[in-house]
Amino acid sequence: MEPDINVTEDKKNLKKEINYTARSLFLYELVMFSTVVVCSVFSILITMMRNRNMSDSDYDAFIASIGENAWSSILGIALGLIVIFIYRKKELLKNDLTIVQNKMTTSTFVGLLFIFMSVQTLFGLIGMLAEFLLNTFGYTMLGQIETATATSTTLSMFLYASFLGPIAEEIVFRGAMLRSFQKFGKLYAIVISAILFGVFHSNFIQGIFAAVVGLILGYVAMEYSFKWAVLLHIINNFIFSDVMGFLIKGLSEDQQNLITTFINSIFFLVGMIILFINRKKLFIYLRDNKSPKHQYKYTFTTLWIILFIAVNIFLALDGIEKLT
DSSP, X not given: OOOOHHHHHHHHHHHHHHHHHHHHHHHHHHHHHHHHHHHHHHHHHHHHHHOTTOOHHHHHXXXXXXXXXXXXXXXXXXXXXXXXXXXXXTHIIIIITTXXXXXXXXXXXXHHHHHHHHHHHHHHHHHHHHHHHHHHTTXXXXXXXXXXXXXXXXXXXXXXXXXXXXHHHIIIIXXXXXXXXXXXXXXXXXXXXXXXXXXXXXXXXXXXXHHHHHHHHHXXXXXXXXXXXXXXXXXXXXIIIIIHHHHHTTSOHHHHHHHHHHHHHHHHHHHHHHHHHTHHHHHHHHHHHOOOHHHHHHHTTSHXXXXXXXXXXXXXXXXXXXXX
C-alpha cells in the first residue's frame, strides 16, 4: 500500500518548519548564555588583574555579586533577539506582535489574571513534593526552587526580572514561536510554544510552572493580543514577585510564608471557580481547535527540538545536588 501523499507532505512541511523554528530558539538561547559567560569571565579576569592580592573572602563576595548583576543577561537578550528578528524578518513586527483578535474587557482580564496566578499554588505544591521525593534518595533541588522564587536585589536584576526579561520572553514565545506554529492549528501552537517555554527555563520546578502559565499566555496572545500576554507576565514578575517580596522582606519567614500562602490560596480558589463556570466554553475551545495527534509526534522527533530539550534537561540536572 502506497503512503498517503498528503500525509507525507504534511509531515515533511511540519518537520521542516519545526526544525527551522527550534533552531532559531536554540541559537537565541546560545547567544544569551554565551554573552553571560563571556561577560562574567571577562569581569573576573579584569578584577583579578586589578586586585592581585585579593583575599579568598573578597573573591567569594565578588563571585556572588556577579550572580546578582543582570547587565550581561540584559545584553544577552538584546543580542538574542537579533536572531529572532532575522528568523521572522518582517513578520515579527507586521504580524506576530501586532495582530489583534478579540477586544479585551476589564472583567475578562481580571478573570485571566486570577487563573494565571492560581498556578502559583500548583508551583508550590509540586516544589514541595519534588523536594520531598528527592530528599528520600539523598538529593535536593532547593537551589532551583530558591532561584525560581528569589526577588531582585540589584537594579539590573529588577529591570531584567520584572520588565525586560518578560518582554523578551513574550516576543520570542508568544510572538515568534506562537505565530510560526499557528499554521498547524491554534491549540497546537499554544501547547508547543508553552512546552518550549517551560523547557527554556532549564529548571525542573520553574519549567513546569512556566509551561502551565505558557498555556494561559499563549491563549491570551492567540485570542486577544500579544500586549495582554506581556502585561500579565509583567504583573506576575513585578507586582507578585519583586514588589510583594520587598513589602514583606522585613517579616519573619513564618509570616512571609503565611502571607504568600493566603494570597496564593485566594487566587487559586477564585481561579478554579472561574474555570468551573467557563468549563463548557473551555471544552468547546479545546474540541474546535485540536490538532491531529501525529503533529505532536512529528514535532518531538525533529532534530532541533530533541537537541533543545536535551541541552536544557542537562542544565536542569546540574541544579540537583546531594544533601550534605
